[in-house]
Amino acid sequence: MISYGYHRYPGRLFVVEGTDGSGKSTQLGLLYQWLKAEGYPVFFSEWNSSPLVKDTTRRAKKRRLFTPTTFSLLHATDFADRTERNIIPPLKAGAIVLADRYIYTAFARDVARGCDRAWVREIYKFAVKPTVAFFFRAPLDVAIDRIAAARPSLKYYEAGMDMEWSDDEEDSFKIFQGKILDEYDHMVHEFGLTQIDATQSIRTQQRQMREIVGRYLKEKLKEKVVLPK
Amino acid sequence: MKEMKFYGTALPALEIEPYSGKLIVIEGTDGVGRSTHVALLRTSLESAGHAVLDTGMTRSVLAGRGIKNARAGNTLGSLTLQLYYATDFADRLEKEMLPALRAGFVVLTDRYIYSAIARAVVRGADPAWIRAIYGMAVVPDAVFYLRLRSTQELAARVLASGHGFDYWESGMDLRLGTDYYDSFVAYQKLLLREFDRMSGEYGFRVIDAARPIRRVAGELLRAVKTVIGDEPAGQDGNVSPAISAASADAKKALPTTPTPQRPQEP
Numbered sequence: 001m002i003s004y005g006y007h008r009y010p011g012r013l014f015v016v017e018g019t020d021g022s023g024k025s026t027q028l029g030l031l032y033q034w035l036k037a038e039g040y041p042v043f044f045s046e047w048n049s050s051p052l053v054k055d056t057t058r059r060a061k062k063r064r065l066f067t068p069t070t071f072s073l074l075h076a077t078d079f080a081d082r083t084e085r086n087i088i089p090p091l092k093a094g095a096i097v098l099a100d101r102y103i104y105t106a107f108a109r110d111v112a113r114g115c116d117r118a119w120v121r122e123i124y125k126f127a128v129k130p131t132v133a134f135f136f137r138a139p140l141d142v143a144i145d146r147i148a149a150a151r152p153s154l155k156y157y158e159a160g161m162d163m164e165w166s167d168d169e170e171d172s173f174k175i176f177q178g179k180i181l182d183e184y185d186h187m188v189h190e191f192g193l194t195q196i197d198a199t200q201s202i203r204t205q206q207r208q209m210r211e212i213v214g215r216y217l218k219e220k221l222k223e224k225v226v227l228p229k
Numbered sequence: 230m231k232e233m234k235f236y237g238t239a240l241p242a243l244e245i246e247p248y249s250g251k252l253i254v255i256e257g258t259d260g261v262g263r264s265t266h267v268a269l270l271r272t273s274l275e276s277a278g279h280a281v282l283d284t285g286m287t288r289s290v291l292a293g294r295g296i297k298n299a300r301a302g303n304t305l306g307s308l309t310l311q312l313y314y315a316t317d318f319a320d321r322l323e324k325e326m327l328p329a330l331r332a333g334f335v336v337l338t339d340r341y342i343y344s345a346i347a348r349a350v351v352r353g354a355d356p357a358w359i360r361a362i363y364g365m366a367v368v369p370d371a372v373f374y375l376r377l378r379s380t381q382e383l384a385a386r387v388l389a390s391g392h393g394f395d396y397w398e399s400g401m402d403l404r405l406g407t408d409y410y411d412s413f414v415a416y417q418k419l420l421l422r423e424f425d426r427m428s429g430e431y432g433f434r435v436i437d438a439a440r441p442i443r444r445v446a447g448e449l450l451r452a453v454k455t456v457i458g459d460e461p462a463g464q465d466g467n468v469s470p471a472i473s474a475a476s477a478d479a480k481k482a483l484p485t486t487p488t489p490q491r492p493q494e495p
Contacts, residue, residue, distance in 0.1 A: 001308075001355040052305060053313075056295030065291045068241045069319045069365060074292065077312035084306035114241035122361040126308050 007128040011091035012216050015102035017184065018136035019177050020158070021146035022198045023205070027136065028100050030206045031213065035096055039222045043090040047101035050081035061157055068113035071157070075106055076123045087128055094221060103127045104135070104187055112179035113163060131216050134209060135188060138198035140178055147173075233330075236342075237364015240323065250330035251457045252367060254341040255449075257375035258420050259398040259413075260387040261438050262445070266375065267339045269446045270453060274335055277459060282329040285339030289320035300397055307352040307402070314345045315362050322366065330367070335457055342366045343374075343431060347423035351416070352403065371456045373449060374424060374433035380414040382439065387413070 014031070016024040035042045048057060057074055060066050066074070090097050103124040110120045138146070147154075148170075156162065159169045160176030188195055194212060196205055230247035239245060255263050255270075264285070271281045287296045296313050299305045329336050342363040349359040377383055387394060394409040396402070400416025401409065428435065434452065438445055 001353055001358060003355065003358075050309070052299040052302070052309060053295060055298070056292055060291055065320070067319075067323050069323065070291055070316055073312060073316040073319050073362075077309055077316055080308040080312045081306060084308055085304070116238045116241065119238045119361065119364065122358065123312070125355070125358055 001126055003125045004127050005129045009091035010094040012096045013091060013128055013130045014213055015099040015130045015133045016136060017102060017104045017133060018198060019143045019180055021143035022136040022138040024136040025100050026202060027205055027209055028098055031209055032098055034210060041095040043095050043097045045082055045086045045097055045099045047105060048078055050078040052081050053078040068115050072110040072115050072120060083127060102130060102133060107187060108180045108183035111183050112176060132212060133193050135184055135193040135195050136198040137195055140181055142199060143177060144174060234368040236366050236368060237361060240365050248330040249333040250336060252330055252336045252369040253453055253456060254338050254369045254372040256340060256343050256372055257438065258383060258417050260383040261375045261377050263339050263375060266446060266449055267337050270337055270450060273450050280334045281337055282325060282334045283337040284321050284325055287317055289317040291320035292317040311349040311354055319365060343427055347420050350423050351419040372431060372433050374428060374435050375438040376435050377438040380417045383417050384410060384413050
């Protein structure tokens, strides 16, 4: 089993991380457009996207079957499928893979739910180390305002209601997001995450992101894979 | 009452408290007769007045169906399968086995973490990685390893069971042979080697499963009864008969998870 830091592929892997409402998906979408326009072969990979696990996750959320441990393990299963199916093969072929949320999401959420830090990190040891992992950092109140504006109601696990920190959904969500943000802050140093100030304008953030990504691109990557337009 | 012990990091938010039940594991390769023996044991123990919960791989409410569907297709990767098994195990541990142990049940499990570890390792997983994941497992009161060295005999037993060869039990994903039989034989050899390696590490009690069912069942029942303290077994064989008395109340405390009557081969 090849583990984190030891995978060697010709492609590039860029991931975005951050709390809900940090604007990371918007940024990744813009990066995708740019890379495609530049002529690079780009692959997109999202959190919770495994066709083999999706139904199980949906059913478990609906019926509230999860504990922190099974929540963690089922998401790891989903991520394993994503790695085996959508991440390693395109990287081997020399493509650029963009991932919306990566292992750091699991580290932040699962530890916030009480799972052991070392145990969760061990589970994801099979993951490919990203070329760059961006962490879009928004202060808690900013992120919460953005979420409140975008979504009429929070889902049970999303709000961390399973942890019984509070009977109030909004309070629970705030507590949960606060814990998640603490975990991200710890990981900036631990995993060398590239922090982007998510309170800046969207264009400024995108400019910074493109500047950093540009350092890892070579003309040769364009010739590696030809994807249908 | 016994202190709960874990192989590694215990489950989060778990109150580690003494428990009065017994966790008995029946392990062994495919075709060795585990499910037959679990069924026989269950009947014997229940007629002796013990409340029994039996469980086995891929039977969890959470992940059982997902695993079956994933195995029915042709896109399931090895890491994904190993983590799916771990999810299934965790769900059964938290929702079935631990509550039953606390309530004084005899928990009979057809396979435990050892099969999962063996399957992962023969598929190239890092042995330390898979063990760390299963660090959440409770150390059982006894692990009975039904051992049969002849893979030809195992294959014959699988055929005799009437189900024929299964894709995963034959290790067809590993491409060890050109047909199910060759693959099964080669795959079970690899598994046997892993089980033998784990035998000392995890303190397996080896039961020679090459003998007729009746003899194996007899030895197994005597050994299990000693573990749960039903029969005088020297100095420490005087454990409480209260287990069976407690179990009537205990049944109410159990979650209403349906346990399939016919043990399935995972």
